[in-house]
Amino acid sequence: MEIITGGVATAKGFEAAGYEAGVKYENRKDMALVYSTQPCAVAGVFTSNVAKAAPVRWDKNVVTNSPYAQAVIVNTGIANAGTGTAGYNCCRQTAECVAQALDIPLDSVLVASTGVIGMQIPMEKIAAGVEKLAGLKEPGTEAGTIAAKSILTTDTVSKEAAVQFAVDGRTVTVGGMCKGSGMIHPNMSTMLGFITTDLNISKELLQEALSMDVQDTFNMVSIDGDTSTNDTLLALANGMAGNEKIINKDDNYYKFVEALHYINETLAKKMAGDGEGATALFEAKVVHAATKEEAKLLSKSVICSSLTKAAIFGHDANWGRILCALGNAGVIFDPEKIDIFFEGKDSAIQICKDGVAAEYSEEEATKILSEPEVRVLVDMKMGDAQACAWGCDLTYDYVKINADYRS
Amino acid sequence: MEIITGGVATAKGFEAAGYEAGVKYENRKDMALVYSTQPCAVAGVFTSNVAKAAPVRWDKNVVTNSPYAQAVIVNTGIANAGTGTAGYNCCRQTAECVAQALDIPLDSVLVASTGVIGMQIPMEKIAAGVEKLAGLKEPGTEAGTIAAKSILTTDTVSKEAAVQFAVDGRTVTVGGMCKGSGMIHPNMSTMLGFITTDLNISKELLQEALSMDVQDTFNMVSIDGDTSTNDTLLALANGMAGNEKIINKDDNYYKFVEALHYINETLAKKMAGDGEGATALFEAKVVHAATKEEAKLLSKSVICSSLTKAAIFGHDANWGRILCALGNAGVIFDPEKIDIFFEGKDSAIQICKDGVAAEYSEEEATKILSEPEVRVLVDMKMGDAQACAWGCDLTYDYVKINADYRS
Numbered sequence: 001m002e003i004i005t006g007g008v009a010t011a012k013g014f015e016a017a018g019y020e021a022g023v024k025y026e027n028r029k030d031m032a033l034v035y036s037t038q039p040c041a042v043a044g045v046f047t048s049n050v051a052k053a054a055p056v057r058w059d060k061n062v063v064t065n066s067p068y069a070q071a072v073i074v075n076t077g078i079a080n081a082g083t084g085t086a087g088y089n090c091c092r093q094t095a096e097c098v099a100q101a102l103d104i105p106l107d108s109v110l111v112a113s114t115g116v117i118g119m120q121i122p123m124e125k126i127a128a129g130v131e132k133l134a135g136l137k138e139p140g141t142e143a144g145t146i147a148a149k150s151i152l153t154t155d156t157v158s159k160e161a162a163v164q165f166a167v168d169g170r171t172v173t174v175g176g177m178c179k180g181s182g183m184i185h186p187n188m189s190t191m192l193g194f195i196t197t198d199l200n201i202s203k204e205l206l207q208e209a210l211s212m213d214v215q216d217t218f219n220m221v222s223i224d225g226d227t228s229t230n231d232t233l234l235a236l237a238n239g240m241a242g243n244e245k246i247i248n249k250d251d252n253y254y255k256f257v258e259a260l261h262y263i264n265e266t267l268a269k270k271m272a273g274d275g276e277g278a279t280a281l282f283e284a285k286v287v288h289a290a291t292k293e294e295a296k297l298l299s300k301s302v303i304c305s306s307l308t309k310a311a312i313f314g315h316d317a318n319w320g321r322i323l324c325a326l327g328n329a330g331v332i333f334d335p336e337k338i339d340i341f342f343e344g345k346d347s348a349i350q351i352c353k354d355g356v357a358a359e360y361s362e363e364e365a366t367k368i369l370s371e372p373e374v375r376v377l378v379d380m381k382m383g384d385a386q387a388c389a390w391g392c393d394l395t396y397d398y399v400k401i402n403a404d405y406r407s
Numbered sequence: 408m409e410i411i412t413g414g415v416a417t418a419k420g421f422e423a424a425g426y427e428a429g430v431k432y433e434n435r436k437d438m439a440l441v442y443s444t445q446p447c448a449v450a451g452v453f454t455s456n457v458a459k460a461a462p463v464r465w466d467k468n469v470v471t472n473s474p475y476a477q478a479v480i481v482n483t484g485i486a487n488a489g490t491g492t493a494g495y496n497c498c499r500q501t502a503e504c505v506a507q508a509l510d511i512p513l514d515s516v517l518v519a520s521t522g523v524i525g526m527q528i529p530m531e532k533i534a535a536g537v538e539k540l541a542g543l544k545e546p547g548t549e550a551g552t553i554a555a556k557s558i559l560t561t562d563t564v565s566k567e568a569a570v571q572f573a574v575d576g577r578t579v580t581v582g583g584m585c586k587g588s589g590m591i592h593p594n595m596s597t598m599l600g601f602i603t604t605d606l607n608i609s610k611e612l613l614q615e616a617l618s619m620d621v622q623d624t625f626n627m628v629s630i631d632g633d634t635s636t637n638d639t640l641l642a643l644a645n646g647m648a649g650n651e652k653i654i655n656k657d658d659n660y661y662k663f664v665e666a667l668h669y670i671n672e673t674l675a676k677k678m679a680g681d682g683e684g685a686t687a688l689f690e691a692k693v694v695h696a697a698t699k700e701e702a703k704l705l706s707k708s709v710i711c712s713s714l715t716k717a718a719i720f721g722h723d724a725n726w727g728r729i730l731c732a733l734g735n736a737g738v739i740f741d742p743e744k745i746d747i748f749f750e751g752k753d754s755a756i757q758i759c760k761d762g763v764a765a766e767y768s769e770e771e772a773t774k775i776l777s778e779p780e781v782r783v784l785v786d787m788k789m790g791d792a793q794a795c796a797w798g799c800d801l802t803y804d805y806v807k808i809n810a811d812y813r814s
Contacts, residue, residue: 051734051742051762082730084743084763117727118764227735229727306713307809314810320524320636323489327458328634335458336491355458356491357525396803402714403721 001259004173006162007144011173012198012240013037016143017136018150021129023122024077024115029150031126032074033133034194035102039068040236042110043207045214047231053081054091055111056232062110063207069236070108072194073098073133074151075115075126076179081229082118090121097127101134112192112232114153114179148177151192154401155181159270163259167243167252172199174259178233178267181276191271193218193233195263199256200239201246209257210235217264220296220389221272222304235260272390273373277397281373282312287386288379294331295380295387301329302376303391312374313393317342317365319351322376333380343375344368408666411580413569414551418580419605419647420444423550424543425557428536430529431484431522436557438533439481440540441601442509446475447643449517450614452621454638460488461498462518463639469517470614476643477515479601480505480540481558482522482533483586488636489525497528504534508541519599519639521560521586555584558599561808562588566677570666574650574659579606581666585640585674588683598678600625600640602670606663607646608653616664617642624671627703627796628679629711642667679797680780684804688780689719694793695786701738702787702794708736709783710798719781720800724749724772726758729783740787750782751775 009016014036018029044063046056062069073094080087095109113121137143141162148158162175180191195210214233239245246253273281284302289295302308305325311318319340327335340352342365349365350358368374374393416423421443425436451470453463469476480501487494502516520528544550548569555565569582587598602617621640646652653660680688691709696702709715712732718725726747734742747759749772756772757765775781781800 049731049734050736050738050740051730079727082727082742082759082762082764084761086763116725117731118759227731229731229734306805310806310809313806316810318523320486320489323458324456324524324634324636327456327636329457331457333457335489352489352525354491355489356493357489394806394809396806398713399717399720399801399803399806402717402801403723 001163001165001262004162004164006141006173006175007148007160007177008034008175008194008196009139009144009147010141010162010175011196013238014196015137015139016147017133017138018146019129019132019136021125023075023125030076031129031133032147032150033137034072034147034196035137036070036236036238038238038240039070039108040238041201041203041206042069043203043210043235045211045233047228049227049229051081051229053079053113053230054083054087055080055113056230057088058091058095059110059232059234062107066107068108069110070104071098071102072110072112072234073130074112074192076151076153077115078113078119078121079115079117079230080113080121083120086120090123093123094126094130097130101130110234114192114230117229144175144177151177151179153179153181154276155179155274157274159267159274161263161266163262165255165259167199167241167255170241170243172241172243173197174263176263176267178271180271181274191228191231193267195235197237198239198241199237200241200243201237201256205246205253206235206237209260213257213261213264217261217268220300220387221268222300222391269390272392275392276401277395278392279395280312280393282309282391282393283373283375283388284378285375285386285388286378286380288381288383289385290383292385292387295385297329297331298326298378299387299389301325303389306394309391309394312369313395315366315369317351317362317369323352326378333382337381339379341377342368343377344371408570408572408669411569411571413548413580413582414555414567414584415441415582415601415603416546416551416554417548417569417582418603420645421603422544422546423554424540424545425553426536426539426543428532430482430532437483438536438540439554439557440544441479441554441603442544443477443643443645445645445647446477446515447645448608448610448613449476450610450617450642452618452640454635456634456636458488458636460486460520460637461490461494462487462520463637464495465498465502466517466639466641469514473514475515476517477511478505478509479517479519479641480537481519481599483558483560484522485520485526485528486522486524486637487520487528490527493527497530500530501533501537504537508537517641521599521637524636551582551584558584558586560586560588561683562586562681564681566674566681568670568673570669572662572666574606574648574662577648577650579648579650580604581670583670583674585678587678588681598635598638600674602642604644605646605648606644606653607648607650608644608663612653612660613642613644616667620664620668620671624668624675627707627794628675629707629798676797679799682799683808684802685799686802687719687800689716689798689800690780690782690795691785692782692793692795693785693787695788695790696792697790699792699794702792704736704738705733705785706794706796708732710796713801716798716801719776720802722773722776724758724769724776730759733785740789744788746786748784749775750784751778
């Protein structure tokens with residue numbers, strides 16, 4: 001597997017575009033299109049929030065019932081959630097515009113929205129945007145980057161990743177993009193994520209690979225504990241790499257799973273590090289837990305703790321808060337067995353040994369905690385399972401951004 | 408039932424004191440003593456955190472196994488959590504000092520600590536503090552107020568409440584104090600709370616009344632989602648009101664339950680409104696839910712949502728975040744049935760009707776959201792159950808306080 005520069009329009013047959021449709025903001029692109037010249041096997045995972053946005057309900061239907069998908073239309077600014085029947089009709093009209101503009105079936109169009117909850121979509125602007133995007137779409141990494149920029153809201157950087165690997169002597173490309181900065185606590189998916197590949201694979205295996213891998217990647221990210229109404233992760237595979245179709249869990253399937261995992265983990269970490277107001281990516285790795293499930297609960301509890309997140313912002317080695325967060329994870333363990341380490345780029349220190357303070361240099365701890373990626377390692381000394389979760393620090397800017405998000 | 412001015416030293420036979428022992432901070436009282444001249448039936452509820460602090464383990468043993476309790480010693484600054492065997496020994500030594508100074512049995516002494524996790528208690532200062540407190544203790548409301556001030560950490564105001572009611576023609580007094588401002592998400596109890604009464608009641612019924620009532624009061628408070636290692640709520644009843652001992656759930660028992668509920672709810676709301684950095688008490692009431700349990704999950708999810716809390720700080724009527732938080736509560740409901748209202752002191756407005764935006768004045772909404780107590784009312788239209796939860800807004804000052812708590 002080779003890591004390459006690329007995104008959603010890097011795999012063969014995929015095209016992308018971005019456009020400033022004026023949905024809500026000024027002076028920024030707020031709509032994006034991803035299109036495949038060939039029909040795609042499609043898989044998706046969606047928010048567990050009971051108040052699902054209209055596009056989530058639309059996409060679930062497409063993923064479940066359509067023979068294939070061929071386009072994804074995205075808008076930012078307005079989430080089309082809390083919008084009732086009128087909102088669902090807007091979602092359908094948006095898909096109709098795309099189907100007409102690209103001459104593809106209505107049920108092959110996926111829709112994704114992100115932004116304010118409770119406002120209706122301005123259909124005229126969306127319809128005009130779709131027309132423009134249909135004309136602008138292009139294949140290639142540059143077009144993918146434009147699309148990746150066009151789906152951002154409070155994000156400060158765009159998030160893309162791509163890899164290549166060989167199947168039957170054919171080069172397969174997998175690329176992806178995602179956005180997400182606030183209301184990020186994915187459960188069954190991320191805020192908005194899109195993965196494209198020219199691999200030839202059955203819809204069933206594409207869905208299985210996606211559903212399994214999000215458990216260890218996007219679902220291990222939390223920025224603020226709020227699972228959005230709009231979380232959506234879609235994967236489209238158009239088969240243009242020309243490999244023999246993958247219909248069994250053979251070696252080729254696992255090559256794809258490895259590539260998909262790299263894309264998902266890379267995008268998930270980029271999302272965590274770009275959390276609203278964040279100054280640092282905060283990674284919590286739990287090792288020697290009794291079970292994988294417990295390792296996940298423990299690592300997620302650490303990155304979700306507001307007190308721990310604030311301490312990371314303050315570069316304060318307040319490990320007691322980490323112990324407290326572990327204790328709240330819903331896992332039974334012996335606090336007097338726990339070891340805790342902070343790991344920097346070039347050094348690591350132990351700050352807690354057998355549940356009590358270790359001898360360590362506060363200066364060294366502060367130095368490690370001042371790096372842009374802060375890693376805490378927790379040794380449970382219970383078994384062989386491990387898990388990793390990603391979040392970010394809690395800052396003044398998080399409060400600022402969210403105290404007045406609508407204006 | 409009559410609401411009176413008072414606290415832990417208002418009921419007959421109770422005395423209290425506060426003292427500056429220099430445990431950690433300067434120029435503030437950091438130790439408190441509550442003492443009863445007569446042995447007390449004792450009940451307690453404690454943190455669900457797996458990493459229980461030494462004093463929590465000590466007190467659980469006293470509540471479970473001792474025939475009675477007679478004193479509570481409290482220190483702030485250091486939590487005596489994450490301190491291993493040495494920490495538990497400090498806790499025992501503290502109780503020994505109290506037992507000796509007051510000439511009462513070791514197993515009648517309760518210990519409570521709050522502050523930094525992972526540091527050892529300075530035993531010499533604590534021992535000297537106990538000596539002083541034994542000499543300073545006095546009966547009466549003033550002494551109770553001194554004690555209530557002496558248990559604070561990042562709290563900005565002390566929290567006391569008291570009521571009186573009659574049993575068998577005898578006046579019964581119930582008083583209480585609590586502290587808690589950060590790491591507040593009580594589960595089975597609050598940070599630190601102490602209730603004293605001169606009622607004559609069996610230990611079993613005192614425990615049952617306390618255990619039941621915290622479910623609807625302290626356990627419905629969250630400031631930051633972090634359940635502390637030290638959460639402790641203790642109730643002491645010394646029988647000096649002279650009523651016939653309550654040993655059945657008769658009318659007199661329910662008079663006490665009513666009084667206890669008032670004390671618990673009053674203290675819980677005071678704690679929520681004084682959350683770290685908070686500018687407002689944030690109350691979420693859910694009505695017409697299918698079950699009580701679901702009403703609790705829904706109301707708690709709203710007051711725990713970081714995004715909603717930040718919007719309250721910004722006086723922003725961003726009801727979509729409330730809908731989103733309801734959707735994350737783990738309760739199945741139809742989002743298109745939900746009504747949401749904001750209630751001010753003198754007025755109320757509906758902001759969401761049947762899951763979509765209602766017609767309302769943003770100006771009026773901002774006015775209501777600028778009050779020191781912000782109430783959101785959610786109508787689920789499913790059944791007859793209701794619940795109320797209390798939290799606070801998320802502010803710059805919360806981040807500031809917690810980014811550098813240890814220094």
